[in-house]
Amino acid sequence: MNLSVLQKxxxxxxxxxxxxxxxxxxxxxxxxFQVTSERPLLAISLNKSNYTLDAIREFKRFSLSIVAEDxxxxxxxxxxxxxxxxxxxxxxxxxxxxAGAPYVKxxxxxxxxxxxxxxxxxETHVLVIARLTDTIPGSGTPMTYEYYHRVVKGKAPKSAPTxxxxxxxxxxxxxAEKPNAATKRRYExxxxxxxxxxxxxxxxxxxxxxxxxxxxxxxxxx
Numbered sequence: 001m002n003l004s005v006l007q008k009x010x011x012x013x014x015x016x017x018x019x020x021x022x023x024x025x026x027x028x029x030x031x032x033f034q035v036t037s038e039r040p041l042l043a044i045s046l047n048k049s050n051y052t053l054d055a056i057r058e059f060k061r062f063s064l065s066i067v068a069e070d071x072x073x074x075x076x077x078x079x080x081x082x083x084x085x086x087x088x089x090x091x092x093x094x095x096x097x098x099a100g101a102p103y104v105k106x107x108x109x110x111x112x113x114x115x116x117x118x119x120x121x122x123e124t125h126v127l128v129i130a131r132l133t134d135t136i137p138g139s140g141t142p143m144t145y146e147y148y149h150r151v152v153k154g155k156a157p158k159s160a161p162t163x164x165x166x167x168x169x170x171x172x173x174x175x176a177e178k179p180n181a182a183t184k185r186r187y188e189x190x191x192x193x194x195x196x197x198x199x200x201x202x203x204x205x206x207x208x209x210x211x212x213x214x215x216x217x218x219x220x221x222x
Contacts, residue, residue, distance in 0.1 A: 013030055013067035015103075019061075027079055041131055056116050065103050073209060081191050093105050113136075154210055185220060187221065
């Protein structure tokens with residue numbers, strides 16, 4: 001079975017925000033859809049190991065910020081590839097609170113605020129079905145997952161339902177900033193998978209434009 005066909009399904013990007021033990025936590029997801037039109041219900045998919053899922057199970061209220069093409073890519077990297085157990089993901093951006101849930105500051109296409117009502121076990125992931133309680137309009141063009149891969153040069157974290165291991169039925173192409181050239185050397189971020197091509201050695205002060213980690217997290221690709 002050729003699983004690469006699944007990559008033709010369309011997705012967006014969303015930043016989930018919730019509280020756990022009084023701390024604002026969150027993550028990036030790519031699976032969200034509207035289930036009903038009257039008293040709208042929405043569904044999102046979260047990996048069972050996701051710390052933000054634990055927060056939603058406990059507190060029920062959460063926010064969903066719709067990532068736009070001009071959203072700061074560092075927000076995507078920090079919320080998508082680090083864990084709220086270990087770091088304060090909001091530290092560099094700040095957050096506000098609405099409808100009982102935190103949402104990261106920044107440019108987004110819109111904000112949704114929800115109350116979880118059902119949790120459906122889906123083997124490795126949990127489908128959270130939630131009632132829409134409030135919205136905040138935003139601006140900009142919503143970022144598709146295809147745009148994220150092609151333009152932002154990001155890849156799926158291993159906890160994402162669309163993560164591909166790069167077997168013969170899928171694709172795990174490494175993104176790069178510029179076309180290959182004989183003089184170029186390629187370095188990959190071990191946090192988010194971002195690949196940069198440079199002439200010679202990667203500078204010591206280089207910072208990943210996607211997730212914000214320093215040079216020590218880059219290894220050269222042969």
